[in-house]
Amino acid sequence: MNIFAQATYIFFMARKHQTLGEFIIENQSEFKYSSGELSRLINSIRLAAKVVNHEVNKAGLVDILGAAGDTNIQGEDQQKLDVMANTTFINTLKNREIVCGIASEENDDYITVEGHNDDHQNKYVVLIDPLDGSSNIDVNVSVGTIFSIYRRITEAGTPVTLEDFLQPGRNQVAAGYIVYGTSTMLVYTTGHGVNGFTLNPAIGTFYLSHPNMQFPEEGQIYSVNEGNYVHFPQGVKDYIKYCQEEEGNRPYTSRYIGSLVSDIHRNMIKGGIYMYPKSSLNAKGKLRLLYECNPMAFIAEQAGGKASDGFTPILDLKPTELHERVPFFCGSSLMVNKAEEFLANSYK
Secondary structure, eight states, rough: OOOHHHHHHHHHHHHTOOBHHHHHHHHHHSSSTTTHHHHHHHHHHHHHHHHHHHHHHHTTTTTOOSEEEEOTTOEEEEEEHHHHHHHHHHHHHHHHSEEEEEEETTTOOEEEOOOOTTSOOOOOOEEEEEEEEEEGGTOOOOEEEEEEEEEOOOTTTTTHHHHHHHGGGGGEEEEEHHHEEESSEEEEEEOOEEEEEEEEETTTTTEEEEEEOOOOSOOOOEOOOOGGGGGGGHHHHHHHHHHHOOOOTBBOOOOOOOOHHHHHHHHHHOOOEEEEEEOSSSTTTTTEEEIIHHHHHHHHHTOOOEEEESSSSSOOOOOSTTOEEEEEESSSSSHHHHHHHHHHHHTT
């Protein structure tokens, strides 16, 4: 092994054993507002993720499987773990002197956090999907958490308003997800690439395992609920048929887990496209712009991928309500481009 190869190997191994905390401190200067808040905010998310991970992993042993008996603002049945994860993340975030507001997919309205001195001086709002894909818990399939962080736009010293949450995705200062699967990973970006950290459950520490994650420019996986095929717009039907044709590197492989975090995570590693279009069943789409699409789009773009509603980049959309839904196409850039081409042609 030559000197350059030795140096590269040593650098890689050092990075591979770097903890999430060490990584945040080392890269703090890349954060636009580097005064320690990001470190504390990500650390609070890390702590909540470890608690949720512990509960998810013992779900079959205790009475937290199944429905909780309530519905959320989306009209969906809440699972017991939904409620637990929501409470865990909200309480953990509220206990830090950083967040001035929290919006959750599980709550009707946003939560105002006054701060320890009741002076509303905290600077950040967090939007969160506490347990994405929770209906899969009962059958032991991977689930996740998605989070999005913005700097408030209203004046410090005043309570947050709806305006602080209805910001375009381009305004995000950080976003990420946690996937609770065969291993638990935290993947996040602050606008300088995407990095993934895997939890060592023996000592409760996240280690850098996937530095500089990138979507392959093109893949061979398409992820969509084909059970809704008859309800899809013609352009989407045409693109699915294109994916199934025997030509070039096609047909593609159909892989759909039903947990957004898991589907996106797999496609970012292997290359692919995730689609949840509008349909005759869901005229505006089903996924939530603020809690799911914006953070995943930010991650996708930072990893060299692309995300759109089929026509417009997701990050350029201006939200109009807290629980707004939009169509969502996300993944390898050439595959998303091709899907958009089919959608555009269907309207000619």
